[in-house]
Amino acid sequence: MKYNNLDDIFYLEDLFIVxxxxxxxxxxxxxxxxxxxxxxxxGFVDEKMWVSSFLNEKRVLYIAREANATGQRLxxxxxxxxxxxxxxxxxxxxxxxxxxxxxxKARLDGNIKNEYTYSDFNxxxxxxxxxxxxxxxxxSSTDFKQLNKYAEKYKEFxxxxxxxxNPDYIICCGxxxxxxxxxxDYFKSKKEWENRKKSEPDIDMYYKLNIKGKIVPxxxxxxxxxxxxxxxxxxxxxxxxxxx
Numbered sequence: 480m481k482y483n484n485l486d487d488i489f490y491l492e493d494l495f496i497v498x499x500x501x502x503x504x505x506x507x508x509x510x511x512x513x514x515x516x517x518x519x520x521x522g523f524v525d526e527k528m529w530v531s532s533f534l535n536e537k538r539v540l541y542i543a544r545e546a547n548a549t550g551q552r553l554x555x556x557x558x559x560x561x562x563x564x565x566x567x568x569x570x571x572x573x574x575x576x577x578x579x580x581x582x583x584k585a586r587l588d589g590n591i592k593n594e595y596t597y598s599d600f601n602x603x604x605x606x607x608x609x610x611x612x613x614x615x616x617x618x619s620s621t622d623f624k625q626l627n628k629y630a631e632k633y634k635e636f637x638x639x640x641x642x643x644x645n646p647d648y649i650i651c652c653g654x655x656x657x658x659x660x661x662x663x664d665y666f667k668s669k670k671e672w673e674n675r676k677k678s679e680p681d682i683d684m685y686y687k688l689n690i691k692g693k694i695v696p697x698x699x700x701x702x703x704x705x706x707x708x709x710x711x712x713x714x715x716x717x718x719x720x721x722x723x
Contacts, residue, residue, distance in 0.1 A: 491640065505632075517615045519546040522640070528605045539647070541576055541607060544611065545626060546611050546616040577600050593717070612629065613625075621653075630657045630661035631661045649695055649696070650700050652703055684718070
């Protein structure tokens with residue numbers, strides 16, 4: 480399957496096939512722990528729910544850094560693990576994401592929620608999309624040099640996945656600078672960043688991405704596995720919404 484332009488791809492699985500093939504041809508790849516062909520699929524948890532009118536203007540995409548491939552040559556066996564109800568519910572990262580989504584859902588419905596809870600886990604999970612930047616996977620501790628390198632090398636694929644998912648909001652889970660700097664190249668120099676910071680003091684908290692003409696706020700949120708108090712996530716999300 481060949482495409483001259485990624486814009487000609489309209490389905491995630493078609494994109495993943497091309498992306499994985501491109502990865503497999505990567506020259507100079509050296510990692511004896513993770514196979515060059517390793518590829519973690521992601522995207523819609525429930526595509527039927529995602530495209531329904533129920534989520535109009537309330538579609539939230541979560542972007543993390545990479546799947547943990549520790550002890551695996553081929554990360555996640557090519558499956559989207561968030562779709563598995565039992566195993567995903569047990570993972571702290573997804574408990575945190577659902578708790579964050581509960582706060583966001585309340586704000587999008589015109590309310591304020593100050594409670595941290597991942598109740599209605601499976602119901603809320605179906606209302607989000609999720610993706611990793613590094614599809615090959617990494618270790619339990621992120622190698623940011625390698626992550627940034629991957630983000631820059633495959634940025635057109637990352638952008639196209641975001642475009643196909645077509646979110647209204649993006650929650651960057653410890654991946655904000657990779658998305659802003661390495662995928663979308665918004666800040667070419669430290670001086671440019673400093674100048675923008677003067678006119679946009681909240682740029683550390685969120686940035687309004689222009690995705691094919693659609694303005695999509697990207698939130699800078701702690702990684703869900705970070706050693707943070709639950710209330711810190713509640714306060715951060717509410718503070719960002721207050722400033723939008």
